[in-house]
C-alpha cells in the first residue's frame with residue numbers, strides 16, 4: 018500500500034504538467050478551433066528565455082519567471098493569434114492544424130539559433146528556492162522541482178476557477194466554449210475572447226515549459242514536443258471540451274505512468290518501452306474508443322446551421338503558360354544536372370543527388386495521401402521505416418535479393434497503412450492526424466527499439482543490389498524507380514481512384530450521394546501512400562547500407578509534411594521539389610555560412626501559409642511572379658494570365 | 671409495395687425535434703412534393719432518407735429492401751439520388767467530370783489495376799451517355815469549364831445531371847429552383863418531366879416556388895415544425911385552410 022501511494026505521489030508532478038498542457042490545448046481548441054501543436058514550441062520558448070535570463074545572465078528567479086511567464090508568454094500567444102490564427106477562422110480545422118505544425122517545427126529552431134546559440138544548456142534551474150530541497154510528508158518525499166509544479170498547478174486551477182466563475186471575460190470564454198455561435202449572436206466580441214484565450218493558454222505553455230525544464234538535464238526541443246504529444250491524451254480524455262476533465266486526465270496520465278514504472282520489473286524490456294509508450298498508446302486508444310470524443314466530433318454546435326458557409330474553395334488552375342514554362346525548364350535543368358552527375362560530379366554531390374531522388378519517392382506518398390486524398394498523415398516517415406526495416410530483415414533472414422525485397426518491404430508498409438487506416442478513418446479530420454501522430458510516436462518508443470524490427474543496438478545492414486553497388490549506377494537506379502513511381506502516381510490520379518478522391522475532397526456528402534464508398538477508397542489511398550513511403554524508406558536504407566531507426570523518427574514525419582505542404586502537395590513535381598529541397602537546402606545554407614537549422618524555420622514558416630495557399634506557397638508565388646512578367650509581355654506572346662478564380666462550390670456539411 | 675416506404679422517421683437535435691414520426695410513401699415514377707416553411711425539417715428528412723443523418727427512430731424501405739441502417743453509398747447504389755439545398759459540387763473538376771465520375775460509379779467498373787495500367791480513361795459509351803445528359807440539361811456549352819466558373823443556377827443543373835447519371839429510381843430535389851430564373855425553372859421542370867416519362871424516375875421535390883410545385887407534383891406532403899400536417903392531391907392540399915395558414919402565412 019505504501020508503495021502504491023509512493024508511486025501515485027511520484028506521478029503527480031508530471032501529471033500536473035500534462036494537465037497544464039491539456040488545459041491550454043482545450044482552451045485554444047474550443048475558442049478558436051485550432052488544435053495547437055505549437056503549444057510545445059511555446060513551452061520551449063519560455064523555458065529557453067527563462068534559462069538564458071536566470072542561468073546565463075543571473076537574473077533573480079522571480080524576475081525572470083515573471084517576465085517570461087507572465088509577460089512574454091502571453092504576448093507570444095497574442096502575437097500568434099493576431100498574426101496567424103485570427104485570419105484562419107473560417108479555414109478548415111485541418112488547415113489550422115498544419116499551420117500550428119509549421120510553428121512546432123520552426124519556432125524551436127528560431128529560439129535555438131537566436132536565443133540559446135551553440136553553447137550547452139545544461140544545468141537548468143527551477144523556480145523553487147532550492148530545487149533539491151526535500152519535503153517529507155510522513156513516509157513520502159518530494160523535491161523542490163516537484164513542489165514547484167504541484168504548487169503552481171494548484172494556483173493555476175484556483176485562478177482558472179475564479180476566472181471562469183467571476184470575471185466577465187472568463188464568463189464570456191465559458192460561453193464561447195459552450196457554443197461559439199450562440200455567443201457571437203449574443204454580441205460578444207469573438208476577437209477579444211480568442212485573443213484572451215490565446216494569451217491565457219500561452220501563459221500556461223510558458224508555465225509548463227519553465228516548470229518542466231529542470232526535470233531534464235538540458236534544454237532540448239524534442240522533450241517539449243514529446244511532452245506535448247503525450248498531453249494530447251489528456252486533452253482527448255477531456256473530449257477536447259472540458260477543462261476540469263483535462264486536469265483529471267493529465268493527473269491520471271502522470272499517475273498511471275508512475276504506477277507502471279513502479280510495478281513493472283525495472284530492467285525488463287516491457288518496463289523500458291511501456292512507460293514512455295503509455296501516453297501515446299492512451300491517445301491512440303482514446304481516439305478510437307472514447308465514446309465522448311467520437312460524439313464530440315459528430316454533435317456539432319446546435320447553432321451550426323446559422324454558420325456562414327466555409328470559405329469558397331479556390332480553383333487552382335495553373336495557366337498553360339506556367340505549366341509549359343515549368344515543364345520545359347524542368348526537363349532542361351533535370352537533364353543538365355543528370356549529365357553532370359553522371360560524368361563530372363564528385364561522390365559527395367552524387368550522394369546528395371541520390372538523397373534528393375530517394376526522398377522524392379518518399380514525398381510522393383504525401384502527394385497521394387495529402388494532395389490527392391486530402392488527409393494529413395503525420396506518420397509517413399514511420400511507414401518509410403516499416404519499409405526499410407522489413408526490407409533489411411527479409412534480406413538478412415531469408416536471404417532474398419534486394420530488388421524484389423524492396424517491393425516486399427513496400428507491401429508490408431502498405432498492409433500496415435491499410436490496417437491503420439481502418440480504425441483511423443472513422444475519425445477523420447484532425448483526429449486522424451493526431452491518431453497517425455500517436456502511431457508514429459508509439460512505433461518509435463515501442464517497436465523501433467526491438468531487435469526483430471530494427472536490430473536494436475545493432476542496426477541491420479542491407480547490401481546494394483548487384484550491378485548497382487557504385488554510386489553512379491545506384492543513382493541511375495533510384496532515378497528509374499522515381500520515374501516509375503511518378504508515372505504510377507499520375508496514372509492513379511487520372512484514373513478512377515484519383516477522380517473519386519477529388520470528388521471526396523470537393524464534397525464528401527455529394528460523393529457519397531452518388532455511391533462512392535469513402536472508406537474503401539481512402540483505405541486504398543492510405544495503403545498506396547504507405548507502400549510508396551515504404552519503398553522510399555527501403556531504398557534509403559539500401560543507399561546508406563543500413564536501416565537505422567533514427568532516420569525514421571516521428572519528427573521526420575512532421576517535417577516531411579511541412580516540407581511538402583510548403584512546396585506543392587498536389588503534384589508529382591511538388592514532391593520532387595521537396596526531395597531536392599530536403600537534400601539541397603542544407604547544402605545551400607552551409608554555402609551561405611548559416612546554420613542548417615534554418616531549413617526547419619524556412620519550411621515551418623512556409624507551412625503556416627497552407628491554410629491560405631493549399632496549392633503550396635511556392636506555387637502561389639510562382640504564379641504571381643509569372644502573372645507580373647506576363648503583364649509586361651506584348652499581348653501577342655501573353656498566355657492567359659494565371660490566377661485563381663474563387664467561386665463558391667460548397668463544402669462538407 | 672411502394673418504391674419508397676419511410677415509416678415514423680424521428681430526428682432530434684439537442685432538444686429540437688426536427689422530425690416527429692414522419693411517414694411517407696412514394697410509388698415508382700410518381701411526382702411528389704414536400705413543402706413547408708423554413709426550418710420545417712424537409713432537408714433533415716432528405717438527410718435521413720439517404721443516411722447522411724441517422725434518425726433516432728423509424729425505418730426506410732426502398733425497392734423492397736430495408737435500408738434503415740445502410741450507409742449512404744449503399745442507398746445511392748440502391749437507386750436514391752439527390753441534389754442539395756446548399757450546393758455541393760466537386761471543386762477542381764470540370765462539369766463533364768462531375769457526370770463522368772457519377773457514371774463510373776454507377777457502372778462500378780473502376781478497378782485499381784486499371785488505374786495503374788492507365789486503362790481508366792472514359793469509354794466511348796460513358797462519354798456518349800454523359801454528353802446526352804449534358805445536352806438534356808443544356809449544359810453542353812460549359813462541359814469542359816471548371817465548375818467554379820458556373821453560375822449558381824447552372825451549378826444546380828450540374829447537381830441534377832450528376833444525380834441523373836446514377837440512374838436513380840427516386841430523385842430527391844432540394845429547392846432546385848432557387849438561383850434559377852423563371853425560364854430556367856420552366857426548362858428544368860420540362861427536363862424533369864422528360865426524364866420521368868423516359869426512365870420512369872420518381873421525383874420527390876422540396877420547393878418554395880408554389881407554381882413549380884402546383885404544375886409538377888401530383889401529390890403533396892406538408893411539414894410544419896417536424897410534423898406532417900397534411901397530405902393528399904396537390905390541388906386539395908394547396909387549397910386547405912390549415913396549409914395556407916402554416917405555409918403561405920395567410921390568415922383565414
Ligand SMILES: Nc1ncnc2c1ncn2[C@@H]1O[C@H](COP(=O)(O)OP(=O)(O)O)[C@@H](O)[C@H]1O
Pocket residue numbers: 318319320321322683686688706707708709710711712713714715
Ligand atoms: N445538423 C444539425 N444540427 C442541429 N440542428 C439542425 C441540424 N440540421 C437541421 N437542424 C435543425 O432542424 C430543423 C429543421 O431544419 P431543416 O431540415 O434544414 O429545415 P428545412 O429544410 O425544412 O428548411 C431546424 O430547426 C434546424 O435548425
Ligand SMILES: [Mg+2]
Pocket residue numbers: 709712713714755
Ligand atoms: Mg432545407
